[in-house]
Amino acid sequence: MSLIKLQKKIVPEIVELLELRYNILRNILYNEPIGRRSLAMKLNIGERTIRTEVNILKKQGLVTVGNIGMQLTEEGKDLIENLDNIIRELRGISELEKKLKDILNIKRVIVVPGNSDKSELVLSDMGKTTSIYIQKIIKDDCIIGITGGTTMAQVAEEMPAAKIAKNIQIIPARGGLGKDVETQSNSIAAKIAKKLNATYKLLHVPDNIDQKTLEGLLELPDIKEVVELLDKMDMIIFGIGRADIMASKRNLSKDIIKLLNERKAVGEAFGHYFDIKGNVVWKMSTIGITLESFKKIKSAIGVAGGESKAEAIMAISSLRDDITIITDEAAANKIIEIVNKATK
Amino acid sequence: MSLIKLQKKIVPEIVELLELRYNILRNILYNEPIGRRSLAMKLNIGERTIRTEVNILKKQGLVTVGNIGMQLTEEGKDLIENLDNIIRELRGISELEKKLKDILNIKRVIVVPGNSDKSELVLSDMGKTTSIYIQKIIKDDCIIGITGGTTMAQVAEEMPAAKIAKNIQIIPARGGLGKDVETQSNSIAAKIAKKLNATYKLLHVPDNIDQKTLEGLLELPDIKEVVELLDKMDMIIFGIGRADIMASKRNLSKDIIKLLNERKAVGEAFGHYFDIKGNVVWKMSTIGITLESFKKIKSAIGVAGGESKAEAIMAISSLRDDITIITDEAAANKIIEIVNKATK
DNA sequence: TGTGATTGGGTCGTATTATGACCCTGTTGT
DNA sequence: ACAACAGGGTCATAATACGACCCAATCACA
Numbered sequence: 001m002s003l004i005k006l007q008k009k010i011v012p013e014i015v016e017l018l019e020l021r022y023n024i025l026r027n028i029l030y031n032e033p034i035g036r037r038s039l040a041m042k043l044n045i046g047e048r049t050i051r052t053e054v055n056i057l058k059k060q061g062l063v064t065v066g067n068i069g070m071q072l073t074e075e076g077k078d079l080i081e082n083l084d085n086i087i088r089e090l091r092g093i094s095e096l097e098k099k100l101k102d103i104l105n106i107k108r109v110i111v112v113p114g115n116s117d118k119s120e121l122v123l124s125d126m127g128k129t130t131s132i133y134i135q136k137i138i139k140d141d142c143i144i145g146i147t148g149g150t151t152m153a154q155v156a157e158e159m160p161a162a163k164i165a166k167n168i169q170i171i172p173a174r175g176g177l178g179k180d181v182e183t184q185s186n187s188i189a190a191k192i193a194k195k196l197n198a199t200y201k202l203l204h205v206p207d208n209i210d211q212k213t214l215e216g217l218l219e220l221p222d223i224k225e226v227v228e229l230l231d232k233m234d235m236i237i238f239g240i241g242r243a244d245i246m247a248s249k250r251n252l253s254k255d256i257i258k259l260l261n262e263r264k265a266v267g268e269a270f271g272h273y274f275d276i277k278g279n280v281v282w283k284m285s286t287i288g289i290t291l292e293s294f295k296k297i298k299s300a301i302g303v304a305g306g307e308s309k310a311e312a313i314m315a316i317s318s319l320r321d322d323i324t325i326i327t328d329e330a331a332a333n334k335i336i337e338i339v340n341k342a343t344k
Numbered sequence: 345m346s347l348i349k350l351q352k353k354i355v356p357e358i359v360e361l362l363e364l365r366y367n368i369l370r371n372i373l374y375n376e377p378i379g380r381r382s383l384a385m386k387l388n389i390g391e392r393t394i395r396t397e398v399n400i401l402k403k404q405g406l407v408t409v410g411n412i413g414m415q416l417t418e419e420g421k422d423l424i425e426n427l428d429n430i431i432r433e434l435r436g437i438s439e440l441e442k443k444l445k446d447i448l449n450i451k452r453v454i455v456v457p458g459n460s461d462k463s464e465l466v467l468s469d470m471g472k473t474t475s476i477y478i479q480k481i482i483k484d485d486c487i488i489g490i491t492g493g494t495t496m497a498q499v500a501e502e503m504p505a506a507k508i509a510k511n512i513q514i515i516p517a518r519g520g521l522g523k524d525v526e527t528q529s530n531s532i533a534a535k536i537a538k539k540l541n542a543t544y545k546l547l548h549v550p551d552n553i554d555q556k557t558l559e560g561l562l563e564l565p566d567i568k569e570v571v572e573l574l575d576k577m578d579m580i581i582f583g584i585g586r587a588d589i590m591a592s593k594r595n596l597s598k599d600i601i602k603l604l605n606e607r608k609a610v611g612e613a614f615g616h617y618f619d620i621k622g623n624v625v626w627k628m629s630t631i632g633i634t635l636e637s638f639k640k641i642k643s644a645i646g647v648a649g650g651e652s653k654a655e656a657i658m659a660i661s662s663l664r665d666d667i668t669i670i671t672d673e674a675a676a677n678k679i680i681e682i683v684n685k686a687t688k
Numbered sequence: 689t690g691t692g693a694t695t696g697g698g699t700c701g702t703a704t705t706a707t708g709a710c711c712c713t714g715t716t717g718t
Numbered sequence: 719a720c721a722a723c724a725g726g727g728t729c730a731t732a733a734t735a736c737g738a739c740c741c742a743a744t745c746a747c748a
Contacts, residue, residue: 014358035695048736379724392707
């Protein structure tokens, strides 16, 4: 039996304590310097509790607290990295990954602890984990497709800057311009490309354009160039969204929303809307990767977290059995819950 | 950094909790079935505290509590073994051993956690640890000398029964009959011999006999046989006593006690009284191993615990630098304290 | 230079928990 | 039958954690 499980058995109290302090440390690290009250806000904990805990952490030499706020000491920063592994084991993340892999029947599942719906740090973690995974499998002369969304924006944000392979090309996997520039696939592709010291192409095409305009756009050399690359992608990293939320974000017409409801769309990825079995129920008319191309890409990596994304993840997992899903604990547990209910 | 140290840093509370529960579990194991009140007595803890803790342990499925008392579950028993290592690391026993080895300037030091003055379980542990160590280094055709005392009695008690080598002989390292048969070297030698499936010889000689009688006894074939073996010993396992306490236990005359005080005797082993530097200040006139023989024996293993034995252990360690000392945490810390004070 | 938003630290009443000091009843071994 | 021991119940009290405030100092920004 592992050391952690052993302790969990004999001193079960440590679980909450350890996680609480871990969260405090992490939140200080990501927001330093930060005050008591702001921290209490972020963690949804009473201010006084923060105080008690921080006093202990201070006593242990992990945080310093001055009049500008609280900061981690060097020791605290070192500690937090090792703590990651403890938390993983404490929560049984490895077992969770294995279980989820079996349930979704896919090649690889990576789970980060926490719930990205409730904590932005978990979203960061997911982004970081995705980045690290990508950097591991990336090879020379790789063409990598990227989609938009807040999750993918976070991946770009957390991507460590490092030239890890030669002649990498980053391209947006589909057109579509959201309101927020930060979460557009174009911006994200550019950001990732810069971090990886790679070249990139942009795809400036709006969503939902009519067939005629589309054909016209395809004649443009700038766009044509990218479209040709779309079929040569070696890797695609994409966010997974909820069908209903994505529909409202994109201001789809009432008719289409009705259609999506009727056909029980639950998930969205690269402009395609899927039901829980992975059937395409509708797709946006824009320039971008097709489902057929998607299925042929060597490495497909989907990223999404939060329990709300559970069904969407299930839908996308049905598309290919050699897909990699990177998600969080909350989504993983929710998926397991859904499957358990269904089989009962 | 090790997992334990990491946790000690971030959740320092667990230290006492873990140790408390460890002690409770151990005491239940060694005394099962045992009641709340008896247990509280043994551990010097309030009865109510035991109740709170046991409730948690019960909830965790580590102890069962019926109307005959409390017992460990199988899981609890499994746990306790792994816990040993955690406690060792928690207390930094390895570091302590290293430090003590350097201070005493001897070949090998083994420390068991706890204080054998305060807990009989620690004495058991020391006995068990000694037994295991002996069984590791024992070889075929070995002649092993044994002394008396409560510590050595515990070694015999905890010795696992196993024939681990051929043609082993166990002999008492010196004569001397105490009041309590159980702690006489004869009984202990016999007990150990039986457990190890070895042969043994006895040495029925009283303490403090005059020279003439001594010479007479040496003519007896039974005694002569053992005495000849004394010089052929391959290993000696001996308890270490405090000079003053041993003197009073043996009812030494006031003159001799005065002498021991004058010459600053602090330790006793195999009938010899030593000052802190390892000089013999007095020895009992009886049949048994001489200091010269002792220094020639291949393996010398001294066992003693409790802070009161600190100086005695220091004295005996000065005799040989290839001696092995098996002691407990309390004695180890006390020795370090004494040396620190002396060097300041 | 003022002003509002933070910051850490102080304090105090209250809720929660741990603990000590008992009681009771049942079982067991003598 | 009795003494010794077992667990469980109860309650007042001590220790602790916590929420809800206050204050003065500091900082960013207008």
